[in-house]
Amino acid sequence: xxxxxxxxxxxxxxxxxxxxxxxxxxxxxxxxxxxxxxxxxxxxxxxxxxxxxxxxxxxxxxxxxxxxxxxxxxxxxxxxxxxxxxxxxxxxxxxxxxxxxxxxxxxxxxxxxxxxxxxxxxxxxxxxxxxxxxxxxxxxxxxxxxxxxxxxxxxxxxxxxxxxxxxxxxxxxxxxxxxxxxxxxxxxxxxxxxxxxxxxxxxxxxxxxxxxxxxxxxxxxxxxxxxxxxxxxxxxxxxxxxxxxxxxxxxxxxxxxxxxxxxxxxxxxxxxxxxxxxxxxxxxxxxxxxxxxxxxxxxxxxxxxxxx
Amino acid sequence: xxxxxxxxxxxxxxxxxxxxxxxxxxxxxxxxxxxxxxxxxxxxxxxxxxxxxxxxxxxxxxxxxxxxxxxxxxxxxxxxxxxxxxxxxxxxxxxxxxxxxxxxxxxxxxxxxxxxxxxxxxxxxxxxxxxxxxxxxxxxxxxxxxxxxxxxxxxxxxxxxxxxxxxxxxxxxxxxxxxxxxxxxxxxxxxxxxxxxxxxxxxxxxxxxxxxxxxxxxxxxxxxxxxxxxxxxxxxxxxxxxxxxxxxxxxxxxxxxxxxxxxxxxxxxxxxxxxxxxxxxxxxxxxxxxxxx
Numbered sequence: 001x002x003x004x005x006x007x008x009x010x011x012x013x014x015x016x017x018x019x020x021x022x023x024x025x026x027x028x029x030x031x032x033x034x035x036x037x038x039x040x041x042x043x044x045x046x047x048x049x050x051x052x053x054x055x056x057x058x059x060x061x062x063x064x065x066x067x068x069x070x071x072x073x074x075x076x077x078x079x080x081x082x083x084x085x086x087x088x089x090x091x092x093x094x095x096x097x098x099x100x101x102x103x104x105x106x107x108x109x110x111x112x113x114x115x116x117x118x119x120x121x122x123x124x125x126x127x128x129x130x131x132x133x134x135x136x137x138x139x140x141x142x143x144x145x146x147x148x149x150x151x152x153x154x155x156x157x158x159x160x161x162x163x164x165x166x167x168x169x170x171x172x173x174x175x176x177x178x179x180x181x182x183x184x185x186x187x188x189x190x191x192x193x194x195x196x197x198x199x200x201x202x203x204x205x206x207x208x209x210x211x212x213x214x215x216x217x218x219x220x221x222x223x224x225x226x227x228x229x230x231x232x233x234x235x236x237x238x239x240x241x242x243x244x245x246x247x248x249x250x251x252x253x254x255x256x257x258x259x260x261x262x263x264x265x266x267x268x269x270x271x272x273x274x275x276x277x278x279x280x281x282x283x284x285x286x287x288x289x290x291x292x293x294x295x296x297x298x299x300x301x302x303x304x305x306x307x308x
Numbered sequence: 309x310x311x312x313x314x315x316x317x318x319x320x321x322x323x324x325x326x327x328x329x330x331x332x333x334x335x336x337x338x339x340x341x342x343x344x345x346x347x348x349x350x351x352x353x354x355x356x357x358x359x360x361x362x363x364x365x366x367x368x369x370x371x372x373x374x375x376x377x378x379x380x381x382x383x384x385x386x387x388x389x390x391x392x393x394x395x396x397x398x399x400x401x402x403x404x405x406x407x408x409x410x411x412x413x414x415x416x417x418x419x420x421x422x423x424x425x426x427x428x429x430x431x432x433x434x435x436x437x438x439x440x441x442x443x444x445x446x447x448x449x450x451x452x453x454x455x456x457x458x459x460x461x462x463x464x465x466x467x468x469x470x471x472x473x474x475x476x477x478x479x480x481x482x483x484x485x486x487x488x489x490x491x492x493x494x495x496x497x498x499x500x501x502x503x504x505x506x507x508x509x510x511x512x513x514x515x516x517x518x519x520x521x522x523x524x525x526x527x528x529x530x531x532x533x534x535x536x537x538x539x540x541x542x543x544x545x546x547x548x549x550x551x552x553x554x555x556x557x558x559x560x561x562x563x564x565x566x567x568x569x570x571x572x573x574x575x576x577x578x579x580x581x582x583x584x585x586x587x588x589x590x591x592x593x594x595x596x597x598x599x600x601x
Contacts, residue, residue, distance in 0.1 A: 024502065024503065027502075027503045028418040028422030028424070028503060029418075029424060031414050031415075031417075031418055031503070032414070032415055032418040032419070032430070034411075035411050035414075035415050035434070035474050035478065036430055036433075036434065038471055038474065039433060039434050039437050039471075039474060039475070040433070042445065042449070042471045042472075043433075043437040043440060043445065043471075043472075044433070044437075045448075046444070046445040046448040046449060047440065047444050047445065049447070049448040050444050050445065050446075050447055050448060053447060062447070062451065106332070106335060109328050109331055109332050109335075110332070112325075112328050114328070114329075114332065120332055120336055122583075122584070122587050123336045123339050123340055124335070124336070124339055125583075125587070125591065126339075126343070126580065126583060127339065127342075128594065129528060129576075129579045129580055129582070129583035129590065130532070130576050130579065130580070131531070131532035131533075131534065131549050131552075131575060131576065131579070132532065132534065133532075133534050133549040133552050133553050133572075133575065134532075134549075134552070134572045134575050134576045135342075136553075137346075137552065137553075137556050137568060137569070137572040138342040138343070138345070138346045138569075138572060139342060140556070141345065141346070141349065141565055141568065141569060142341070142342050142345050142362070144565075147357065147358065147362065147565070148362055149362070151361065151362065152361055152362050152363050155361045182339070182342065186339065187594055190591055190594070190595070191595065194595065239439060242441060243441050243442075245534070245535050246534035246535065246549070246553075249534070249538075249553060250534075250552075250553055250556070250557075253557060263443075264441070264443060264535075267443040267446075268443070268446075268535075268539075271446070271447060272539070277447060280447070281447060283443070284441065284443040284444045284446070284447075285444065287441040287443050287444065288440060288441055288443075288444040290441075291439060291440065291441050295436065295439045296436070299432070299435060299436065299439075303428075303432065
């Protein structure tokens with residue numbers, strides 16, 4: 001008996017352990033699986049669903065009969081889609097350029113061993129904590145033709161000052177640039193400031209000893225060294241520009257007329273208010289392609305750099 | 309380092325400093341101006357707004373428009389102010405932030421310490437999901453929420469924000485745990501600690517900073533969201549941002565700019581408060597969300 005007894009005990013323990021081992025190796029995957037499944041279904045599955053809808057004739061409700069590229073022909077024959085693309089180009093270029101120029105300028109100024117940096121930095125960055133709707137509301141009031149900036153200038157004695165961009169079809173898109181730059185430039189400043197702080201001081205010291213003027217040091221040495229920050233800033237801003245929706249809605253509502261239409265507002269109004277779901281889907285697919293073209297190469301290079 | 313050049317540079321250096329400080333102060337004033345105008349307008353009476361100057365301080369500051377914005381302003385067909393919408397946002401933000409942060413922490417833990425073949429692909433797919441324009445998922449999501457009876461409910465919005473916030477929370481924790489020494493994990497495994505025990509006892513106690521960053525990032529993003537709110541909710545179920553936009557863009561009756569501004573301040577307060585209290589973590593989150601890998 002004494003020789004037999006341990007045997008079942010051992011096998012039982014072995015099988016229990018192997019079960020536990022198997023569970024142990026599976027557990028991490030079980031924990032990750034729901035999130036991954038959710039991403040697959042609600043991101044990639046939904047994207048495919050949207051792509052599918054863009055090849056149908058769906059209007060107020062989805063219709064699942066494929067009709068080819070009709071919705072895309074329709075989309076590219078809409079004057080307001082061209083308006084949206086043109087506005088995105090104007091907004092995107094100005095938004096990115098001004099954010100970078102202003103952000104870099106403030107960052108360089110802040111990098112001059114400023115005494116009150118701890119006070120100033122939050123002032124440049126706080127707009128980033130605000131909702132675009134709040135930003136839009138504030139700027140809508142600030143630029144109000146009649147009661148806002150225009151009136152202030154009149155009160156100051158500049159009687160002929162006229163600022164009606166918000167209701168001016170040709171100028172309204174620039175109010176979105178102004179509010180957008182106000183909101184995001186502080187964040188770009190923080191990115192550049194972090195980049196500046198990461199530069200090796202020795203190189204700059206060496207250039208100073210050689211007698212190079214400060215301006216030349218920045219132009220020839222420091223700014224070229226910030227190349228990766230420029231790249232990140234452009235990607236982040238381009239991505240934000242394409243996605244911009246709330247700001248336009250709160251500031252101009254896409255108007256006057258469709259003067260400040262962007263692809264995002266176009267997609268929303270065609271899908272949900274004009275009952276042109278197929279065209280709306282086609283515009284969403286266009287937006288996705290735009291973002292993919294910007295983000296995928298960037299993510300790929302970032303992840304690869306990390307590996308090496 | 310000769311004496312004359314030294315004195316010259318000292319003089320010009322002082323001028324340069326003066327220019328730098330002046331520029332910075334002017335810029336800071338410009339950045340503060342919209343907030344200043346928003347606040348002062350909210351304390352003014354309508355008569356003062358019409359007759360006075362946007363930049364002037366309120367002559368006799370009153371909180372009337374604040375009370376009106378909170379409890380009486382008309383949004384849509386109801387005139388009960390923004391308080392209900394404010395609570396809608398709270399009820400949406402708190403669970404969405406908690407759930408997405410917990411899931412992100414577990415995902416980050418698995419993706420760094422329990423790697424399996426294909427973990428890079430999984431992470432890559434989740435990461436790209438952060439950047440898609442949400443317009444590309446709006447229509448299917450509206451259908452699915454409708455089918456499951458979650459359209460126009462707070463729980464529907466919580467679900468949406470968890471789903472589309474997972475990528476970022478996973479990214480934050482993954483990058484943080486990546487730097488966490490594997491030796492400690494291996495030692496704990498030798499001692500027989502299991503998956504959850506290692507997470508609970510070893511990783512979690514040192515995850516404080518990244519939890520703060522993630523919570524702030526998610527809180528700010530979800531509180532400030534407008535697109536999902538306006539697409540998947542309406543009327544009394546709307547979150548704060550949607551209600552604010554409805555209030556401000558309504559064209560019926562007298563335009564009460566002071567009430568609009570007070571409502572905007574209410575919408576801005578929670579995120580501004582977080583920013584003022586924990587700005588350092590806020591910036592860190594923004595950076596981590598911008599510079600990937």
